[in-house]
Amino acid sequence: MTETIRDETLTAYLDGALSEAERREVETALEQDGALRARLQALDLPTDALRTAFESALELAPEPPNVSVPESTSGANPRWAIAALVIVGATLGLLLGSLWSPLSGSKDAADWKLAVANYQVLYVPQTLAAPAPDRLAAERRLAELSEALGRDLTQAVDAQGLEFRRAQMLGLEGQPLVQIAYMGPNNSPVAICVTPVDTTTRAPSAETIAGLAAAHWVQDGFGFLVIGGADLDFVSDVADDIRARL
Amino acid sequence: MPKLYPRLWRFALSLSGSRSNADDLAQAVVQRALEQADKFTPGTKLEAWLFTMTRRVWLNDLRAQKIRTAGGLLPVEDIDLPDAGPDTETNILARQVFAQVMALPEAQRATVILVYVEGYTYAEAAQILDIPIGTVMSRLASARKKIEVATQGRKAGTL
Numbered sequence: 001m002t003e004t005i006r007d008e009t010l011t012a013y014l015d016g017a018l019s020e021a022e023r024r025e026v027e028t029a030l031e032q033d034g035a036l037r038a039r040l041q042a043l044d045l046p047t048d049a050l051r052t053a054f055e056s057a058l059e060l061a062p063e064p065p066n067v068s069v070p071e072s073t074s075g076a077n078p079r080w081a082i083a084a085l086v087i088v089g090a091t092l093g094l095l096l097g098s099l100w101s102p103l104s105g106s107k108d109a110a111d112w113k114l115a116v117a118n119y120q121v122l123y124v125p126q127t128l129a130a131p132a133p134d135r136l137a138a139e140r141r142l143a144e145l146s147e148a149l150g151r152d153l154t155q156a157v158d159a160q161g162l163e164f165r166r167a168q169m170l171g172l173e174g175q176p177l178v179q180i181a182y183m184g185p186n187n188s189p190v191a192i193c194v195t196p197v198d199t200t201t202r203a204p205s206a207e208t209i210a211g212l213a214a215a216h217w218v219q220d221g222f223g224f225l226v227i228g229g230a231d232l233d234f235v236s237d238v239a240d241d242i243r244a245r246l
Numbered sequence: 247m248p249k250l251y252p253r254l255w256r257f258a259l260s261l262s263g264s265r266s267n268a269d270d271l272a273q274a275v276v277q278r279a280l281e282q283a284d285k286f287t288p289g290t291k292l293e294a295w296l297f298t299m300t301r302r303v304w305l306n307d308l309r310a311q312k313i314r315t316a317g318g319l320l321p322v323e324d325i326d327l328p329d330a331g332p333d334t335e336t337n338i339l340a341r342q343v344f345a346q347v348m349a350l351p352e353a354q355r356a357t358v359i360l361v362y363v364e365g366y367t368y369a370e371a372a373q374i375l376d377i378p379i380g381t382v383m384s385r386l387a388s389a390r391k392k393i394e395v396a397t398q399g400r401k402a403g404t405l
Binding site: 006008009012017042057063198199 | 251252253255256259265268269272273276291325327328336337339340341342343344347358359361362363365366367368370380383384386387389390391393
């Protein structure tokens, strides 16, 4: 009964935080109950405007402080001297990263994207010269790779502005990395790559990596990368299209 | 991806309600993080560790001190966002939503920033704030109801 669906559950529904079964339950209830639909409406939040606003709030932040390096209780510690040297101009993340080792334990999303970019930069049109497979074969291939990866990628057979050519399973640091290769506009190879990452979610952003236009986001613990060519707007558009469907 | 320090400062702003308090809080967190760098376990999430520390330093140290110096209150500053350009529909709405979020009670404000701005899951936010997931959900639900009221009014042309 819909009396038992609380605002907290509706909030979780709006935030995509419900299980598949719970989500279906809420949707069924919403179909049948106008009052519940009204309550859902009352919980509506302009999240885009919220993010835009708080993104510009970042500009209000001051520069990271010049810190006094704390005295080590165990006597002279060269690590602190090194840290003091790298403090000036460093972001906090880099600063702390220098305190234990350059190979900070947390897996940096930049690592895998750079590895992919260094491989993608080798692609020329001739690399994808073999004729495009038919749709059924492409879907089967994506289904196989989806199984191995643990994420459904079959929708990627259609990608706005891109023609599917092939897909392969690569590996990076013991993790599966699926690369889907397309021919993009102006005969430029474009790839969509997916691999498990440490973060759960990251909003889409575009940048140039190894000279290639790239758009990146994280969803449900998977990092996605659209990379190829020189047009940041194009890869961003592809990213928006794919992200809505994968 | 925006740099980490401004993001920590922004979270500090959501906790403390004013820019000068956020400055003090973020600075204190940097100092504390350096002192406690040994306690960070490589392989776990640096950012979540720092956000957690920001919450701790605020609640355990700075908050009481700030309330005392402010004479028993914690004023919320009326902050103007940097000029985002023309007064488009988007920008006007963004400024309104910002003001409404900053007008939320401290606990709801901080939860909104972690989940809707930083993109943490309910579980991650619960860990950073050291509260049950149910509390995360009820804070977000309350925030949604409060913010909705004002924008509904705007949509209906009553503002």
